[in-house]
Amino acid sequence: MPVADLLIGGILLGGVYALMACGLNLIFGVMRVINFADGDILAIAALSTVSIAVGFKLPFWVAILVVPLGCAVFGVLIHLLILRRIEGAPMIMSLLATYALSTILVNVAILIWGGGYSGLPGVLSGSLRVLGVNVSISRLVSFACAIGVSLAVWWLLEFTRFGRAVRSVSRAPELASISGIAIERIRLMTFALGTAMAGFAGVLVAPAFAVDPQLGSRFIVKAFAVIIVGGMGSYPGAIAAALLLGVIEVVGSYLAGAVIGSAFLFLLMLAVLLVRPRGLLGAGMRV
Amino acid sequence: MNRMKKVNSLGVAGVAGVAALVLPFIGSDYTVSFSIQLLIFLVLAYSWNWIGGYAGYTHFGQVGFFGIGAYVGSLLNFHLGVPWYFAAIIAGLAGALTAIPLGGAMLRLKGPFFAIGMFGLTRVLEAFALGFDSVTGGGTGIYLKPVSDLRPVYYVVAAVAGVMLFLTWKLDNSRLGLKLLAIREDEDAAESLGIPTTRLKIGTFVASAIAPAAMGSLYAVYLGFIDPPTAFAPNIELTTIAMVLLGGMGTVLGPLCGAVVLSVVNELLWANYPQIYLASVGVIILLAVLFMPRGIVSLGMKTGWVTVSRPLFRRLAARHGEALS
Numbered sequence: 001m002p003v004a005d006l007l008i009g010g011i012l013l014g015g016v017y018a019l020m021a022c023g024l025n026l027i028f029g030v031m032r033v034i035n036f037a038d039g040d041i042l043a044i045a046a047l048s049t050v051s052i053a054v055g056f057k058l059p060f061w062v063a064i065l066v067v068p069l070g071c072a073v074f075g076v077l078i079h080l081l082i083l084r085r086i087e088g089a090p091m092i093m094s095l096l097a098t099y100a101l102s103t104i105l106v107n108v109a110i111l112i113w114g115g116g117y118s119g120l121p122g123v124l125s126g127s128l129r130v131l132g133v134n135v136s137i138s139r140l141v142s143f144a145c146a147i148g149v150s151l152a153v154w155w156l157l158e159f160t161r162f163g164r165a166v167r168s169v170s171r172a173p174e175l176a177s178i179s180g181i182a183i184e185r186i187r188l189m190t191f192a193l194g195t196a197m198a199g200f201a202g203v204l205v206a207p208a209f210a211v212d213p214q215l216g217s218r219f220i221v222k223a224f225a226v227i228i229v230g231g232m233g234s235y236p237g238a239i240a241a242a243l244l245l246g247v248i249e250v251v252g253s254y255l256a257g258a259v260i261g262s263a264f265l266f267l268l269m270l271a272v273l274l275v276r277p278r279g280l281l282g283a284g285m286r287v
Numbered sequence: 288m289n290r291m292k293k294v295n296s297l298g299v300a301g302v303a304g305v306a307a308l309v310l311p312f313i314g315s316d317y318t319v320s321f322s323i324q325l326l327i328f329l330v331l332a333y334s335w336n337w338i339g340g341y342a343g344y345t346h347f348g349q350v351g352f353f354g355i356g357a358y359v360g361s362l363l364n365f366h367l368g369v370p371w372y373f374a375a376i377i378a379g380l381a382g383a384l385t386a387i388p389l390g391g392a393m394l395r396l397k398g399p400f401f402a403i404g405m406f407g408l409t410r411v412l413e414a415f416a417l418g419f420d421s422v423t424g425g426g427t428g429i430y431l432k433p434v435s436d437l438r439p440v441y442y443v444v445a446a447v448a449g450v451m452l453f454l455t456w457k458l459d460n461s462r463l464g465l466k467l468l469a470i471r472e473d474e475d476a477a478e479s480l481g482i483p484t485t486r487l488k489i490g491t492f493v494a495s496a497i498a499p500a501a502m503g504s505l506y507a508v509y510l511g512f513i514d515p516p517t518a519f520a521p522n523i524e525l526t527t528i529a530m531v532l533l534g535g536m537g538t539v540l541g542p543l544c545g546a547v548v549l550s551v552v553n554e555l556l557w558a559n560y561p562q563i564y565l566a567s568v569g570v571i572i573l574l575a576v577l578f579m580p581r582g583i584v585s586l587g588m589k590t591g592w593v594t595v596s597r598p599l600f601r602r603l604a605a606r607h608g609e610a611l612s
Contacts, residue, residue, distance in 0.1 A: 034399040036406075085577055091398045092345045093576050096532060099347065100572035103525055107566035217521075221410045224403040232400065259418035266411040273404070274392050 004133050006251050012135070014246025015143035016201050020223040021230065021238040022150045023197035026157075029170040029233050030190040032091065033083060036098040038198045039220030040105035041071055045202025046211040047113045053120055053206075060120075063203050071199025075192040083191065084184075102216070109213035120207040142204035147239070149200060153193070154235045166190055170233075222249070222262070225269045231279020241280060307445050311438040319441050323509055325550040326444040327502050331523070332530040332542035333451035334495040339528070340537035341464060342491045343471025345398070347524060348405025351412045352382045352496040353503035354518035358416060360504025361429045361513045371434065372443060375504040382500020383493050390492035394485070397474070413519035428514025431507060440509055447498060452543065459539045467491060468537065522565055526553065529572045535582025544583045 020038065027035050048070070049063040078101065086093045120138075127134045157163035168176040169186045177183050205211065205219075222245065230241030245265050253261030272280060311319050331349065338346045356378035363369040363377060393404050416423050423429070434440065458464040469477040470484050478484045507513040526549065534545025549571070556564045575582070 028399070032399075034403055082573065082577065086580075089580065090343070092339070092343065092536075093580055095345045095347075095399060095402050096528065096572055097576045099525070099528075100569040100576070103521075103569035104566045104573070107563070107569070111562060111566075217410070221407040224407050228396075228400065228404065257418060259414045263411045263414045263418070266407055269404070269407065270392055273395055 002133075006254055007247060008133050008135055010247030010250035011243050012139045012143040012246070013250060014243035015146035016205055016219070017222055017226050017246060018150045018239045018242035019146040019197055019201045019204070020219060021226040021242055022153055022235055023194040023201070024223055024227055025233055025235060025238055026153065026166075026197070027191055027194035028227075030166055031083065031187055033094045033191075034098065035194065036095070036220065037078075037101040037105055038194075039216030039218075039223065040102050040109065041074070041195055041198040041216070042202040042205065042219055043211070043213055043216035044105060044109050045071055045199040046206040046209075046215060047109060047118070047202075047213065049203045049206040050118045050120055050211060051113075054118070060207070063206075064200075067203050068196040068199040071202075072192040072196040075195030076188060078195070079188050079191045084187075102220075106213055106216065113213060115213060117210040117212045119210050136208070138207040142208045145204055146201060149197065150235070150239055153197065154239075157235070162189075218262075222265060225265045228269050229272045229280055234279060237279045244280075304449070307449075311441055316437075319437055320509075321550075321554060323437060323441050323444055325546060326441070326448045327506055327509075328527060328530060328550060329448045329542065329546040330444065330451050330498050330502050331527040332534070332546050333448070333455055334498045335527050336455065336531050336536065336538075336542050337458070337467075338491050338495040340531055340541070341458065341467040341471065342488060343467075343537075344394075344488070344492075345402040346405055346492075346495070347402050347528075348393075348409045349495070349499050349527060350519055350521065350524040351405070351409035352386065352499045353506070353523060354409075354412055354416065354515075355385055356382050356500030356503030357507045357513050357518040358423060358429075358503075359500070361431055361507045362422070364431055364508070365429050371440070371505070371508040375443070375501045375508075378504035379497045379501035382496045382503075386493040386496035387489070390489040394488045394492060409519055409524075413515045416515040416518065423515070426514060428512055428517070429507075431511050431513070433511040434508055437509065440505060444502070444505055447501065451498060452539070455542075456539050463487075471537070522568070525565070525568055525572070529568055529575070532572060532575050533579075533582055535584030538582065538584045540587075541582050541584045544587075548583065 020042065024035060024038055027033055027038075045067045048067050049060075052058050052063045052066065053060055082097050082101070083094060086097060127136045128140065129135075155163075157166055165176070165181045165186050168179070168181060169183045169190075173183055176186075201219075205215070209215075226238055226242045226245055229245060230237030230239075245268070248264050248268060249262055251261075252264035255261070256264070310322060314322070331353070335346060335349055338344050338349075356375075359381040360371070360374040360378040363374040364371055369377070389408070393401055393408070396404050417425055420426070458467075466477070466482045466487055469480070469482055470487065474484055503518065507518070510517070530545035530549045531542050532545070533549055534543065535541030549568075552571070553564070553568070556567050560567070579586070
């Protein structure tokens, strides 16, 4: 078994899961909304990146700037048109709303881009030797950027004024409101930041993976597993769990084939639920 | 007045029952085929209503049991030649047997975490159906010997739908129904009132898995074919939930109204605009969440066309009033 190959491959895959899981955690923490459409925003961002680079023949960095920004604007629209109107309604309503949104986005993406796979073979091609293993540069860059942004958002939440406001809205919205925090604006900004993170993850996925409109549903189930294994609402837990699950998926796929391999994640998720419902690091909230 | 209403609703049920009985004789093959689909969705909607509408657990994994049933039934029929009606019964049992351990594990999760857990689990089941291709035929699927006449299938599905409607009516008028509603409204409060929440939740989860598994098996017979994307289709889940939501969650007549309205809309959409069909179902759910979260039935209750159900609740309230005065 090529241990180093599998370990590095798994860790690199985990980077994107970490970024997605942090975005989902952020949105859930502040708004108590699970965004089922997160994966589809990622897929549309990835497809848009391909269109920008291949269709419009613009440089890749244009996509890095434009796509997350576009996703943030989209997030603002979703918040204003949908989520804000069902604040305070039973949780089932926001679940159904984002689930429905996810279906709409997938099918609109299929209408626009068709059902087939596309990719960005020319961007960040080539490979490096790391620990005696050939690693493709695109995966390395996407891993570095994903982990970098995840850590940056964590830092933002822990050490800035904005982060303090976000955390207080997530723990005690009434008290935050009394203390003069504009909770509606914080919620709006958080949701926009969360969708921008999904969009950035999409940009990073485009050069490293084959992209199609169904990509979102494959990524989101793994991001969900990451969140449960890492402990809901815990950023260090999510990053650690993402890397762990990335490795498990790659090793599982190597041993049992790609289809069954990704199912290993869920067996781990079930085991964690039964044994440590607060997540592996024990830092998540009791669910 | 009350008596007249009772006679009326009995009369409506009687007429509907007779219509359902004679439909296969007067209707075309297309009518029978459409009705089978509608009734299958009706059963799915009633099952979902128990766990989603009454107990308030957003269940994104019902199609998982549908798929398990579809495969259990098809494999029994294909390899052992078990007749389809018998295979459907075993499929229902298989659904219950898988639901017991799954419910024990997954119902430790509350609200949104249960939703994402079941959502993911269904994708895993699909992956297993694809991956263990020596048993399930993988992506190629299983082709069943076609049934020559769909009318028996129609009667079985119609009977199950009738039973589901009756059981939901019983549930709505029972203490059990009230206990489930208490869990939906505030699980901790329900627990502290002495309601055995865990047992009831798992029981409801298991009960709501039986009929979908049996329907999965019958759906495979109806199509004459099953493969993983059909058995575990997310759009079956989506359509079922849309029906319950549109009709009215946690009501007796809601799933019926929702299933009839949405089946007709779907049939028209599917015939005319197949490419935007799924997106339209999404839009319907979104609009229902935003503008009509209590469903069609609540509109009917407001206008007085539908009697507000839960006579038991009203009786209890009245008794409470007497005791006070």
